[in-house]
Amino acid sequence: DGGITQSPKYLFRKEGQNVTLSCEQNLNHDAMYWYRQDPGQGLRLIYYSQIVNDFQKGDIAEGYSVSREKKESFPLTVTSAQKNPTAFYLCASSTTGDPGDTQYFGPGTRLTVL
Amino acid sequence: GQQLNQSPQSMFIQEGEDVSMNCTSSSIFNTWLWYKQDPGEGPVLLIALYKAGELTSNGRLTAQFGITRKDSFLNISASIPSDVGIYFCAGQLRGSGGGADGLTFGKGTHLIIQP
Numbered sequence: 001d002g003g004i005t006q007s008p009k010y011l012f013r014k015e016g017q018n019v020t021l022s023c024e025q026n027l028n029h030d031a032m033y034w035y036r037q038d039p040g041q042g043l044r045l046i047y048y049s050q051i052v053n054d055f056q057k058g059d060i061a062e063g064y065s066v067s068r069e070k071k072e073s074f075p076l077t078v079t080s081a082q083k084n085p086t087a088f089y090l091c092a093s094s095t096t097g098d099p100g101d102t103q104y105f106g107p108g109t110r111l112t113v114l
Numbered sequence: 115g116q117q118l119n120q121s122p123q124s125m126f127i128q129e130g131e132d133v134s135m136n137c138t139s140s141s142i143f144n145t146w147l148w149y150k151q152d153p154g155e156g157p158v159l160l161i162a163l164y165k166a167g168e169l170t171s172n173g174r175l176t177a178q179f180g181i182t183r184k185d186s187f188l189n190i191s192a193s194i195p196s197d198v199g200i201y202f203c204a205g206q207l208r209g210s211g212g213g214a215d216g217l218t219f220g221k222g223t224h225l226i227i228q229p
Contacts, residue, residue, distance in 0.1 A: 004156075006156075033216050033217075035216075035217075035219075040221075040222075041221055041222075042118075042120075042202055042219030042220055042221045042222055043157070043202070043204075043217070043219045044219070045216035045217065045218075048215070048216045058216050059216075088154075090156050090157070092156075092217075101145060101206060102145075102147065102159065102162045103147070103159075103204075103206075103217060104159060105149075105156035105157045105158070105159075106156050107155055107156045108154070108155065108156045110154070
């Protein structure tokens with residue numbers, strides 16, 4: 001099946017620990033994205049990557065880091081510098097070109113920092 | 115950053131009624147997308163709009179890309195129980211390098227259907 005997978009579905013960590021969230025896609029999409037969602041809110045962009053070995057900061061990149069070593073994978077690390085890391089994290093990927101770009105989302109990872 | 119105002123925040127309707135929600139932006143987009151999200155799941159794409167003035171349907175759903183490129187609406191006709199969920203609008207502006215930037219999301223419209 002083609003799609004976007006995120007693992008795990010639920011993740012618990014102690015305060016002060018770094019944690020890496022996985023995102024894999026087999027859609028052959030060039031662009032990948034990470035968003036954060038807080039209760040009752042829309043999604044906010046953390047980082048995005050339009051091509052392998054390149055990525056850009058989104059609106060709320062502080063306290064997060066990413067890598068894009070392979071087209072299929074775009075892991076997100078939530079560092080201890082992120083002041084309020086408990087949230088629902090969503091990964092997306094998109095096609096590019098005509099008529100436009102359409103983003104498709106994975107199922108999400110809910111991170112709880114204790 | 116860009117701001118998207120989505121309204122209404124929530125809607126309480128009877129099964130069978132039509133639904134209308136909209137988004138307005140402080141600046142232009144060249145793509146508008148509408149998503150539906152169920153609790154604890156990722157958003158699912160409903161309709162994508164790429165051209166100002168475009169009107170697109172997907173079953174009982176119809177969405178339009180405003181002429182000014184700063185607004186969009188979504189209509190759902192003859193609502194059914196499975197329409198319950200949170201609907202998000204999202205806008206995207208293609209970057210100066212031609213690549214796709216991230217989406218800017220509205221805060222969502224929570225649709226509740228009363229029996």
